[in-house]
Amino acid sequence: MAKGEVVLGCLAPHPPHVVYAENPEQNEPFSEGGWEALRWGYHSLARKLKGIDYDCIVVLTPHWQTYVGTHFLGLERFQNISVDPIFPNLFRFNHDITVDVEMAEAMHDAAAEAGIITKMMRNPDFRVDYGTIVSCHMLNPDWDKPIVTISSNRSTHYYSNEVMNEQATALGDAVMKAIEASGKKVVLVASHSLSHRHFVTEAPLPEDMSREHIYNHSQYVWDMKIIDMMRRGEMQEVIDVLPEMIEQTMAEAEGGGLTWMMAAMGMPDYPAEIYGYQSVIGTGNAIAAWDPNEATRQLVL
Amino acid sequence: MSEEPEIVLGLYVPPHPHPLLASEQNEGWGKLRDAFDTCRQRIEESDADLMLIYSTTWPSIVGHQIQAHPKPVFTHVDDDFHFLGSMPYEFHMDAEYAECYREACEARGLHARTVAFDGFPIDTGSVVALKLLNPDNRIPACIVSSNVYSNRAEQIVLGKAARDAMSKLGKKVVVVVVASLSNRMFTEHIDPADDRIHSAKDDEWNRKILEFFENGRLEDISQLSRDIQGQIRVSKVVAYKPAWWMAATMGQHNNYDGEVLAYEALHGAGGAVIQLTPAKGGVGDKEFDEDDVEFYHGDRSVLDKGML
Numbered sequence: 001m002a003k004g005e006v007v008l009g010c011l012a013p014h015p016p017h018v019v020y021a022e023n024p025e026q027n028e029p030f031s032e033g034g035w036e037a038l039r040w041g042y043h044s045l046a047r048k049l050k051g052i053d054y055d056c057i058v059v060l061t062p063h064w065q066t067y068v069g070t071h072f073l074g075l076e077r078f079q080n081i082s083v084d085p086i087f088p089n090l091f092r093f094n095h096d097i098t099v100d101v102e103m104a105e106a107m108h109d110a111a112a113e114a115g116i117i118t119k120m121m122r123n124p125d126f127r128v129d130y131g132t133i134v135s136c137h138m139l140n141p142d143w144d145k146p147i148v149t150i151s152s153n154r155s156t157h158y159y160s161n162e163v164m165n166e167q168a169t170a171l172g173d174a175v176m177k178a179i180e181a182s183g184k185k186v187v188l189v190a191s192h193s194l195s196h197r198h199f200v201t202e203a204p205l206p207e208d209m210s211r212e213h214i215y216n217h218s219q220y221v222w223d224m225k226i227i228d229m230m231r232r233g234e235m236q237e238v239i240d241v242l243p244e245m246i247e248q249t250m251a252e253a254e255g256g257g258l259t260w261m262m263a264a265m266g267m268p269d270y271p272a273e274i275y276g277y278q279s280v281i282g283t284g285n286a287i288a289a290w291d292p293n294e295a296t297r298q299l300v301l
Numbered sequence: 302m303s304e305e306p307e308i309v310l311g312l313y314v315p316p317h318p319h320p321l322l323a324s325e326q327n328e329g330w331g332k333l334r335d336a337f338d339t340c341r342q343r344i345e346e347s348d349a350d351l352m353l354i355y356s357t358t359w360p361s362i363v364g365h366q367i368q369a370h371p372k373p374v375f376t377h378v379d380d381d382f383h384f385l386g387s388m389p390y391e392f393h394m395d396a397e398y399a400e401c402y403r404e405a406c407e408a409r410g411l412h413a414r415t416v417a418f419d420g421f422p423i424d425t426g427s428v429v430a431l432k433l434l435n436p437d438n439r440i441p442a443c444i445v446s447s448n449v450y451s452n453r454a455e456q457i458v459l460g461k462a463a464r465d466a467m468s469k470l471g472k473k474v475v476v477v478v479v480a481s482l483s484n485r486m487f488t489e490h491i492d493p494a495d496d497r498i499h500s501a502k503d504d505e506w507n508r509k510i511l512e513f514f515e516n517g518r519l520e521d522i523s524q525l526s527r528d529i530q531g532q533i534r535v536s537k538v539v540a541y542k543p544a545w546w547m548a549a550t551m552g553q554h555n556n557y558d559g560e561v562l563a564y565e566a567l568h569g570a571g572g573a574v575i576q577l578t579p580a581k582g583g584v585g586d587k588e589f590d591e592d593d594v595e596f597y598h599g600d601r602s603v604l605d606k607g608m609l
């Protein structure tokens with residue numbers, strides 16, 4: 001059996017606003033659009049993904065928050081309605097999700113082997129978080145590939161951003177071993193924004209783009225700094241400054257997604273593909289991808 | 302709003318699902334369950350006609366969200382403790398109070414909105430509290446979220462707005478706060494038999510807070526909120542907010558009969574079931590009480606030996 005591999009890594013923010021703006025049939029509310037810079041970026045990345053041969057999508061999401069270890073979805077199918085607890089006016093999404101349980105178990109076992117506290121989630125009533133759903137829908141609106149969701153252990157809250165970085169790195173290393181042993185081709189997804197300070201009020205029409213802008217300039221400067229480093233392939237440096245960035249911008253990378261993904265991909269030193277950047281209710285959101293295959297790697301934006 | 306609302310009692314209860322789903326697995330979890338049951342009985346014996354819940358496990362970002370679905374039905378599963386089982390629910394919410402609370406928030410300068418959507422994910426803490434304290438939906442309920450960015454002033458005004466709405470509708474209310482005391486859990490899975498408070502420091506602080514509760518000193522706990530946050534609260538959010546909201550909602554004083562019905566560990570966190578009943582006498586003998594709020598009698602001489 002050939003060694004398994006990561007065929008693409010995606011930074012895929014999950015504001016429910018982007019799904020809302022798309023008006024897919026699965027989502028109940030109706031919108032007049034909005035956040036095009038992000039949505040068109042997502043469309044472009046989704047087209048690239050269509051051309052890649054892969055077996056499953058593995059997502060680490062900060063909206064499945066676990067304090068007792070790292071958990072993995074462990075049942076084949078989840079059919080339900082997902083209502084966003086923060087933006088229920090925008091996101092009430094009927095989903096039918098297929099899970100690659102074999103891959104999830106392999107990742108769980110590899111993480112446990114590495115000394116990480118783990119748990120398989122086997123409760124059929126469990127509701128898959130909206131971070132997973134938004135990122136996966138925008139990357140693959142056909143939902144024709146199985147997924148694996150990994151929870152976000154709250155080590156930032158319990159210890160520090162530095163401890164989070166260490167633990168997410170260990171998880172990334174373990175997940176890579178499981179992927180290699182599986183023989184599968186896997187797409188990794190870090191589901192989160194960059195800077196993450198929200199406005200606490202909402203426009204009467206949420207998609208009114210005349211109201212949308214970054215929360216403050218400091219957030220913007222940090223976001224641009226990180227995107228610049230991504231363009232230059234300085235991912236080790238990004239991970240090194242991440243604790244500081246999280247501290248100063250409340251960055252959603254605090255959930256461990258980016259660190260985990262970069263560790264699993266061997267800390268890329270090649271340029272990331274940048275697909276878009278836009279604020280959503282004040283937060284900074286970048287869509288980026290890391291293509292290990294030099295022949296297909298592009299300069300997108 | 303000059304008319305004082307009628308608050309029948311106040312309860313402080315823990316958010317984790319163990320007392321609901323696994324009370325037989327650990328003696329302490331069973332004691333918490335018994336305490337919930339006692340409170341349920343007392344609510345039944347009271348003439349309360351509304352249960353208002355403030356839950357620390359329902360975060361919000363866009364202002365303050367207030368649950369207004371008249372009959373939310375779903376099956377909830379906890380993110381961490383999914384293996385303990387599912388929590389199917391069907392609740393009865395007081396949509397009229399919810400709307401009135403929203404209006405009162407807006408009148409006091411707060412951004413607030415009601416939510417009434419099928420399938421809305423009611424949080425673990427609210428589900429546990431409603432299923433154990435109000436299992437037959439005997440009285441209608443309402444739930445208000447905990448805004449992640451809000452701080453002291455906003456929480457206190459949010460409590461005052463809750464009172465405005467109670468007065469306006471003439472409600473007799475059971476006020477419920479869903480929150481841990483110390484909130485650090487063990488980061489590994491444990492044998493239920495081995496559960497204990499995470500550290501001696503957490504335990505000491507919890508017991509000190511319980512002393513205050515037992516003496517009815519809710520306003521004093523509110524004043525100590527920032528110390529409590531610094532000492533025994535994991536920095537998930539910027540402040541320990543439930544005491545601010547509870548004290549403001551219950552009238553900003555120390556004049557209660559307090560009773561700690563149970564204090565036990567829930568996977569390391571401090572779980573307590575506490576009842577506060579508004580009392581008549583006793584004003585003036587606690588730190589933040591004033592003998593007379595209308596006339597200046599001079600500063601209280603706290604360094605004197607007093608009557609000794």
Ligand SMILES: [Fe+2]
Pocket residue numbers: 014015062063131192193252
């Ligand atoms: Fe998020």
